[in-house]
Amino acid sequence: MILIQLVNGLMEGMTLFLIASGLTLIFGVTRIINFAHGSLFMLGAFVTYELVPLIGPGTLWGFFAAVLLAGLAVSLLGMLFEMLALRRIYGADGLMQLIVTVALVLILRDVVRMIWGPNSLSVPMPDRLMGALQIGDSYFPLFPIAVFLAGLVVVVAMIWVIYFTRAGILLRAGTDDRGMVALCGVNERLIFTAVFAAGAFLAGLAGGLAAPYGEVNHLLDTTVIVSAFIVCVIGGLGNLYGALAGALLVGLTKAIGVMYFPRLSMVLIFLIMALILIARSMGRQGGTAR
Numbered sequence: 001m002i003l004i005q006l007v008n009g010l011m012e013g014m015t016l017f018l019i020a021s022g023l024t025l026i027f028g029v030t031r032i033i034n035f036a037h038g039s040l041f042m043l044g045a046f047v048t049y050e051l052v053p054l055i056g057p058g059t060l061w062g063f064f065a066a067v068l069l070a071g072l073a074v075s076l077l078g079m080l081f082e083m084l085a086l087r088r089i090y091g092a093d094g095l096m097q098l099i100v101t102v103a104l105v106l107i108l109r110d111v112v113r114m115i116w117g118p119n120s121l122s123v124p125m126p127d128r129l130m131g132a133l134q135i136g137d138s139y140f141p142l143f144p145i146a147v148f149l150a151g152l153v154v155v156v157a158m159i160w161v162i163y164f165t166r167a168g169i170l171l172r173a174g175t176d177d178r179g180m181v182a183l184c185g186v187n188e189r190l191i192f193t194a195v196f197a198a199g200a201f202l203a204g205l206a207g208g209l210a211a212p213y214g215e216v217n218h219l220l221d222t223t224v225i226v227s228a229f230i231v232c233v234i235g236g237l238g239n240l241y242g243a244l245a246g247a248l249l250v251g252l253t254k255a256i257g258v259m260y261f262p263r264l265s266m267v268l269i270f271l272i273m274a275l276i277l278i279a280r281s282m283g284r285q286g287g288t289a290r
Contacts, residue, residue: 003138005255011144011213013251014151018206019224020231020243021158022199028238029171029195032086032097036104038225040078040200043108044070044207045216046116049123063126064150067208071201078200082193090192105221112218120215147209154205155244162240171195230269234276 023037047070055069056062081104089096129146132139162168170191207220231250235242250269257265 002256002259004140005259006252007140007144007148009252009255010248011147011251012254013248014148014155015206015210016224016227016231016251017244017247018151018154018202018209019228020235020247021240022202023228024232024235024237024240024243025171025202026196026199027232030086030090030192032090032101033094033237034196034199035098035101035225036081036108036221037199037203037228038221038223039105039108040074040203041207041210041224041228042112042216042218042220043077044074044204045123045211045220046112046121046207047073047204048208048211049116049121049216052123058124058127060126060128063129063212067205070208071205074204074207075197075201078203079193079197081200082196086196087189087192109218109221116218118218120217123211123216125212143213147213150209151206154202158202158240167194227269230273233273 019037019041022040023034026032026034026037044067048066051066051069052063055066085100085104089100125143129143132141133145134140162171170186173186227250231243231246233246234249235244235246249272253268253272254265257268261268
């Protein structure tokens with residue numbers, strides 16, 4: 001039983017990483033904490049719900065094609081949001097950024113309720129992923145394994161783009177020193193838009209992958225954004241590898257906590273976050289003392 005919970009925890013951890021990686025990439029370059037990131041995740045789930053019956057209901061390729069298209073659709077919406085709203089508040093104080101991004105949360109939630117209604121919806125799993133994989137005497141559900149492997153492919157692709165392509169070099173340069181990148185003649189606005197589109201794509205992709213494993217409703221954004229921010233705090237905003245480690249830690253902790261401490265699973269995650277923050281503060285104080 002515990003092995004099955006570990007598999008579920010790995011799936012949830014990978015889904016959280018896809019959300020948190022987009023959140024941390026956007027913050028690393030634009031210095032904006034996007035509170036609407038959970039809404040992009042929610043939209044990815046709803047768009048997948050619409051596309052799966054149209055592309056290939058019950059088929060493996062149809063599901064992943066729908067998820068990919070959902071990610072692209074959410075990415076386009078993220079680009080529009082960045083160009084129409086966020087460009088006007090770069091450099092503004094945190095309160096203005098909070099107001100604009102929270103306003104988008106409320107707008108998207110109302111739009112979702114108008115289109116899909118307040119009731120929860122379900123996305124069917126592909127037929128080939130509804131079974132279980134037998135290893136020895138244990139049976140592991142195929143869908144969480146497939147989601148974890150799909151997320152792993154995205155992680156490898158993301159690392160390759162960031163560290164081995166020109167776009168990744170510009171991204172890392174913009175994260176370290178935006179002013180110097182602008183002085184070198186690079187279009188800073190284009191970088192910001194591309195980063196926001198990439199972050200929105202990752203959130204939409206995560207929403208599509210996770211859609212068959214739970215209920216899809218207009219409150220999905222609130223439930224997921226809290227965990228995503230916890231992952232970013234544990235891993236450090238702007239730290240991609242830290243986000244991966246934090247996401248897997250949160251996913252596994254929730255899976256094991258639900259099994260042994262069902263009423264305290266979220267409390268355990270907040271406790272881990274608090275301990276990490278305390279350890280970091282003690283490290284900074286120690287460094288200053290020396």
